[in-house]
Amino acid sequence: MKARVHITLKNGVLDPQGKAIQHALDALGFNGVDDVRQGKYIEIDLNETDRAKAEVNVEEMCKKLLANMVIENYSIDIE
């Protein structure tokens, strides 16, 4: 199974990199960009066949390492 994990900054956490990207887009003529938030995308190949178990497992990975819960949220897609 493959797990796709998106890590995003929590609301209220400033994202200077996102702001810089927004300014660069604006400079390139992409008007109408209200906000940009940068995050991370992680793909994990699992040898688990039980979807429920895989979800629990990846959730633990997120809490213990992949996301810093002080500043980040995570979402998990498994297929």
Added chain:
Amino acid sequence: MKSAVVTFPASNCDRDMFVALEKITGKTPHHIWHQDSEIPDVDLIALPGGFSFGDYLRCGAMAARSPTIRAIREHADRGGYIIGVCNGFQVLTEMGLLPGALMRNASLKFVCKTVHLKVENADTAFTNQYKQGQVIDIPVAHHDGNYFADDDTLAELEDTGRIAFRYVNKQGKATMDANPNGSQHNIAGIINKRGNILGMMPHPERLIEDAQGGTDGRGFFESIMNKIN
């Protein structure tokens, strides 16, 4: 005072820390390698600056899950002293031993210069040889020193005297201009609730003798010695 310096792959201020501790305490510190599950019995463990594990995932994230971390937690639980400087501060927040997180500098630039710090609380194990409100000069060198914590955590840090150092201007005022990285409340260094762990972005180990251009960092190490002896 017995001390030890931890080295992770890509730590690069571990030797500076080692020399500072050796010169000031008069005793040779122990080395701890990131894979050491057993560590020597010491009064102080120092987590040095650098770019442990290439800053992969998040600064300090990999180091905070190293094999040696369990023993370092046990040292903390026993009330042993720990200092984390720069990357060491990032590791301590990633370990959850200090609250908050250190994010990319607001300027997005690596900042390498000497800054003014105000001693916000001179009644800690790490600051007792400074005067309350004293302004000292200490170098910073980092890309991810932008201290973030939620409002409740910031209020608790403020109300309980846990902000050890703040970025200030020459006159001791915590202005926006004096803040090198965008840290909330100009926070440069904090301590934990129990008072045995400190994390700070500036490098006191880089200013301990005249050959380095000043000695403002000595008080930091002398404070810990004073507390222990």
